Amino acid sequence: MTPPPSDPASAGQELGWTPIAEEAVRAASVLHPKEGALPRPNRRRVLTVANQKGGVGKTTSTVNLAAALAVHGLKTLVIDLDPQGNASTALDIDHRSGTPSIYEVLIGEVSLAEAAAQSEQSPNLYCVPATIDLAGAEIELVSMASREMRLKEALSSEILDEIGVDYVFIDCPPSLGLLTVNAMVAAQEVLIPIQCEYYALEGLGQLLSNIELVQAHLNRELSVSTILLTMYDGRTKLADQVTNEVRNHFGDTVLKTVIPRSVKVSEAPGYGQTVLAYDPGSRGAMSYVDAAKEIAQRGVEMKERSGTA
Structure with a gap:
């Protein structure tokens, strides 16, 4: 007797399952992975998710990659640095005006620990929300000492070690202003989402030039480690x-x-959820899980290279 194929879709065809049953199997594989936790990096990885073009899937990728890593056992923190607060919405984190947020962290009124909130979507997933107050932060930061270093100083907090955070994702606004510079100074890596559409590479040169300027003058550790292709239509x-x-x-x-x-990826934020929570059996959820696995594996490869250096 031929054993059933390991792929859920193929198994569904052989066993005569309905599409709903097949999707249920895929959902179970996302929410309860057989392989268990993904490997931890040798040091905390801080990734700035940046692209000054709007609508490229930047926030969507930030929250779904973070959720996928969290589901697989890695403690992950999302910092919402976009005044629109879309990442906070997708993780169902309160971000009404007056809520302790990244704005108060940047101006020194509260600590990162006081602003961070745990997402109900996973015990391993945390978020520092953005409120509308962040819209004026760039103007306020101009006159502050070490204005480019405010987020880096906040991330040096001992609370991240106490929680045991493995990954930090910083969701930037669609611009190359002072908030984005703060994100790049605080990070070791830049993740750039690029949509598979016309004009995809337009403006990318300016982003790479800004990254080089930050590397030269503010953060020599920064590198473009990851590019993620989004919105692919086969x-x-x-x-x-x-x-x-x-x-x-x-x-x-x-x-x-x-x-x-x-469609599922687009609908999920409207329900205050990542696509992994909204429809874990969808193609979008499975793709973000696969992308998160690749990112985690790269963390292992970085560990191996540093061990042999």
């Missing part, structure tokens, strides 16, 4: 052309996993 030739162009230009920096254009 029905179009354009998506393949953009994918090939990005891979040819950036090589192994680009994750093998591509995030498909998905």
Whole structure:
């Protein structure tokens, strides 16, 4: 007797399962992974998710990658540095005006520990929310001492060691202002989401130039470690052309996993959820889990390289 295939979709075809049953199997594999926890990095990884173009899946990728790592046993902190507060919404974190937020952290009124809140979507997932007060923060920061270092100083808090945070994702606003500079100074890595659409690479040169300036003058450890292709539509030739162009230009920096254009991914924030919580059996959820696994594996490879250095 031939054993059933390991792939849930193939198994569904052989056993005559319905599409709903197949999706239930995929959902179970996302929420209760057989392989258990992903490997921890040798040191806390701080990734700034940046792209000054709006609508590229920056916030969506931030929250879903963080949720996927958290589901697989890694303690993850999302810092919402966008005044729109979309990451806070997706993680169902209160971000009404007056709530302790990243704004108060940056101006020194509260500590990171006081502003961080645990998401109900996973005990391993935390978020420092953004309120509308953050909209005026860039103007206030201009006159402050060490204005580019405010977030880095906050992240040096002992609370991250006490919690045992493995990953920090900083969701930047769609601009190259002082908030984004703070994010780059505080991080070791930059993750750039690029949509598989026309004009995908427009403006990317300016972002890379700014990263080089930060590297030269403020943070020598910073590097573009990860590029994630989003909004992939396999029905179009354009998506393949953009994918090939990005891979040819950036090589192994680009994750093998591509995030498909998905209605479920778009709907999830409206319910105050990541796509992993909203529809864990969807293609979008599975793709973000695969991307998170790649990121975690790169953390292991970084550990091995540092061990042999």
